[in-house]
Amino acid sequence: MSFYCAMAQSYSQLEAELGYRFRDPALLARALTHSSHTHENRGQASGFDNEQLEFLGDAVLGFLISARLVEAYPSLSEGRLSKLKAHLVSASYLLETARRL
Known part of the structure; x- marks a missing residue:
């Protein structure tokens, strides 16, 4: 085959x-x-x-997480929002989330 x-x-x-x-x-x-x-x-x-698709997917995921964080936590500073976003889009967090699914 x-x-x-x-x-x-x-x-x-x-x-x-x-x-x-x-x-x-x-x-x-x-x-x-x-x-x-x-x-x-x-x-x-x-x-x-898959590299171009990965690049595009990373950008879309980052945008969606950013928009949701600003909506959910309007009083947080940009620095704190950036740290939260970095954690939520990290490979280790995404792997942990995927395993739970």
Whole structure:
């Protein structure tokens, strides 16, 4: 079985597990493709990876957390809001939250 056939089967299993059907399989593949795979397999890979999507997702998450913090804590200083946001978007906190889900 080729790498891409195996990945398509894995995506189907992921969709079944999540109970959600992704509308754009190419975008899903991009989101789940680490840059190391793209660099190690230049001849086979389609030249895309998840880094731009990760950058965009980080910005959206930061914006949403910031907006919610300002709404929830209007009297906090910018410095305190920044510290709270940094904690809430940290990898360790997000991992802990994902595990609870």
